[in-house]
Amino acid sequence: MKLFATVASFLALTCSAAESAAACNDRLSNYNTSSDLGISTSFCSVLKPTAVYNGSISKNTGFIKLRIANGAAGQTGLIKALADAYIKDRVKGGELPFEVAWYKSDTTKAIEFLQTGEVDVAITYNEVAESIAIDQSIAESPSYFAFRENLLLVGPPSNPANLSKSDNIFSLFSAIYNAAEGPTTVPPVRFLSRYDKSIINIKETFLWATLGQVPWATAYSTWYHQYISIAVPALNAAIKLDEYTITDRATLLSLSTHMQNQTVIYKVGSDNTTDPLMISAHLLIGKNACNAAEAAKFASWLVSTKGQDIVIGFKKKGEKLYTGAPVKE
Numbered sequence: 001m002k003l004f005a006t007v008a009s010f011l012a013l014t015c016s017a018a019e020s021a022a023a024c025n026d027r028l029s030n031y032n033t034s035s036d037l038g039i040s041t042s043f044c045s046v047l048k049p050t051a052v053y054n055g056s057i058s059k060n061t062g063f064i065k066l067r068i069a070n071g072a073a074g075q076t077g078l079i080k081a082l083a084d085a086y087i088k089d090r091v092k093g094g095e096l097p098f099e100v101a102w103y104k105s106d107t108t109k110a111i112e113f114l115q116t117g118e119v120d121v122a123i124t125y126n127e128v129a130e131s132i133a134i135d136q137s138i139a140e141s142p143s144y145f146a147f148r149e150n151l152l153l154v155g156p157p158s159n160p161a162n163l164s165k166s167d168n169i170f171s172l173f174s175a176i177y178n179a180a181e182g183p184t185t186v187p188p189v190r191f192l193s194r195y196d197k198s199i200i201n202i203k204e205t206f207l208w209a210t211l212g213q214v215p216w217a218t219a220y221s222t223w224y225h226q227y228i229s230i231a232v233p234a235l236n237a238a239i240k241l242d243e244y245t246i247t248d249r250a251t252l253l254s255l256s257t258h259m260q261n262q263t264v265i266y267k268v269g270s271d272n273t274t275d276p277l278m279i280s281a282h283l284l285i286g287k288n289a290c291n292a293a294e295a296a297k298f299a300s301w302l303v304s305t306k307g308q309d310i311v312i313g314f315k316k317k318g319e320k321l322y323t324g325a326p327v328k329e
């Protein structure tokens with residue numbers, strides 16, 4: 001009966017391009033979404049998703065019920081792994097097959113997507129921006145701690161800044177600064193900045209600013225190489241140019257072993273949430289989510305053992321990339 005009703009009212013259960021996401025959400029909330037078999041949120045989006053995941057379920061309906069905005073974890077494949085496992089769990093629990101879409105976006109863009117209703121949830125990397133989004137009623141309270149990731153400081157094996165692996169990250173950045181500003185070395189001491197507003201770019205600029213240095217300000221420091229690019233080409237460039245840079249393990253593992261062997265890891269971030277080389281990822285649910293019920297279900301699943309097991313078990317070339325959310329005391 002429900003299935004028939006859903007099929008018959010298919011159009012009523014989707015958002016039209018002409019109506020705002022908020023209006024659509026209000027309208028859809030009048031339906032019984034505990035069995036919202038066919039509600040597709042794909043009509044709530046203006047843009048095409050970067051990728052659509054179906055849980056490898058052969059008879060998938062093609063309905064997108066959840067749209068996730070994220071940057072780096074989409075590129076590593078973690079968002080796909082989470083989406084596929086979530087779909088499978090929901091279907092095992094009696095839900096009809098559905099799909100999950102990924103929209104590639106940095107934290108700023110992801111919050112914009114929440115505001116316009118382009119996506120239902122966002123996995124972002126900046127706690128202050130997340131609190132502001134909640135304060136401004138762009139996202140629901142609370143946010144959900146999704147996972148942690150450790151960043152790496154890498155550099156040339158010749159180590160012209162004489163970095164000592166036992167130093168803390170602030171001392172290492174200070175050593176790079178002093179060596180870069182000091183007498184000429186071979187190769188010269190240079191630092192490559194992604195300069196693309198990615199979380200890695202923000203972490204790196206935070207480290208410089210914490211030391212009271214702003215190498216991108218006038219008079220611009222020639223050793224501070226602003227290489228506007230995405231992760232893999234940026235790391236390749238840093239290696240070829242004998243430069244220090246901040247990267248993540250997934251990016252490093254994406255390179256050929258030949259390239260990987262030409263760089264040295266001088267520091268690995270810890271799991272301590274105060275460590276500047278650690279990224280905390282939180283999930284936000286948009287106030288304008290087209291399918292708020294599904295968004296809430298996904299949030300609960302993500303922080304449950306089921307979701308966290310996917311995070312912890314996720315590997316690239318045999319190496320784990322992520323740590324789960326800290327266990328609440």
Ligand SMILES: *[C@@H]1O[C@H](CO)[C@@H](O)[C@H](O)[C@H]1NC(C)=O
Nearest residue numbers: 002030031032033034035036
């Ligand atoms: C929604 O559907 C379920 C199962 O059919 C039913 O138990 C519940 O009462 C319905 N809720 C509303 C608000 O109609």
Ligand SMILES: *[C@@H]1O[C@H](CO)[C@@H](O)[C@H](O)[C@H]1NC(C)=O
Nearest residue numbers: 053054055056057058059060
């Ligand atoms: C599910 O996704 C996979 C990988 O993107 C694709 O190869 C497959 O055709 C899809 N299956 C269905 C039923 O859409």
Ligand SMILES: *[C@@H]1O[C@H](CO)[C@@H](O)[C@H](O)[C@H]1NC(C)=O
Nearest residue numbers: 160161162178179180182185
């Ligand atoms: C690094 O150490 C070498 C050998 O001790 C020394 O010659 C060089 O000046 C040092 N470089 C810097 C930047 O301190």
Ligand SMILES: *[C@@H]1O[C@H](CO)[C@@H](O)[C@H](O)[C@H]1NC(C)=O
Nearest residue numbers: 256257258259260261262263
């Ligand atoms: C890279 O280094 C590893 C370990 O030191 C070594 O086994 C491997 O052969 C090296 N690969 C290349 C391409 O140099």
Ligand SMILES: *[C@@H]1O[C@H](CO)[C@@H](O)[C@H](O)[C@H]1NC(C)=O
Nearest residue numbers: 270271272273274275276326
């Ligand atoms: C995390 O780091 C801070 C600052 O270094 C320290 O005070 C705190 O004890 C650390 N927490 C844990 C759990 O190690």
